Amino acid sequence: MSNANQEPQSELIVTITVNGSKTGEIIPARTLLSEYVREHLYLTGTHRGCETAKCGACTVLLDGKAVKSCNVLAAQANGRNVTTVEGLDDHGKLSPVQQSFWDNHGMQCGYCTPGFVIASTALLNENPNPTIDEIRFGLAGNICRCTGYTKIIESVQDAAHRINKGS
Numbered sequence: 001m002s003n004a005n006q007e008p009q010s011e012l013i014v015t016i017t018v019n020g021s022k023t024g025e026i027i028p029a030r031t032l033l034s035e036y037v038r039e040h041l042y043l044t045g046t047h048r049g050c051e052t053a054k055c056g057a058c059t060v061l062l063d064g065k066a067v068k069s070c071n072v073l074a075a076q077a078n079g080r081n082v083t084t085v086e087g088l089d090d091h092g093k094l095s096p097v098q099q100s101f102w103d104n105h106g107m108q109c110g111y112c113t114p115g116f117v118i119a120s121t122a123l124l125n126e127n128p129n130p131t132i133d134e135i136r137f138g139l140a141g142n143i144c145r146c147t148g149y150t151k152i153i154e155s156v157q158d159a160a161h162r163i164n165k166g167s
């Protein structure tokens with residue numbers, strides 16, 4: 001229901017390259033990046049958990065860096081490159097991180113998994129040979145309530161191994 005005392009939200013045009021494709025939309029200025037990818041582009045692999053920048057389920061890459069998309073305005077991504085979990089595969093071939101999570105059972109319910117896969121991708125891009133402590137530190141912004149984290153860490157170690165041997 002509209003509220004007569006409510007200020008109308010201003011709108012703006014954003015142009016964001018998402019998973020290699022240029023997108024352009026007129027959106028309310030306060031649209032979050034998580035809303036933009038899910039509700040405007042229907043890329044629902046980016047999950048929303050807490051919506052307060054705590055759980056990491058909404059993690060995407062912004063110009064290659066992992067960000068919590070519930071904590072970034074779509075306007076802040078204007079003119080930049082965003083990668084969601086849907087953009088990691090190579091024409092249907094899972095990325096090394098995706099394949100490793102699959103092979104090592106790095107998920108149970110899977111709700112946190114897109115965020116972990118994106119955060120792990122960013123971690124391994126910056127540090128292809130992380131120690132277990134570096135993996136724990138690198139993924140500290142992502143929460144999983146199911147796995148106990150052991151399988152996730154094993155998945156990241158396996159992904160590092162695959163990346164370093166070029167498979």
Ligand code: FES
Nearest residue numbers: 049050051056070
């Ligand atoms: S939904 Fe963004 S961090 Fe939880």
Ligand code: FES
Nearest residue numbers: 108109144145146
């Ligand atoms: S697999 Fe269920 S929350 Fe992580």
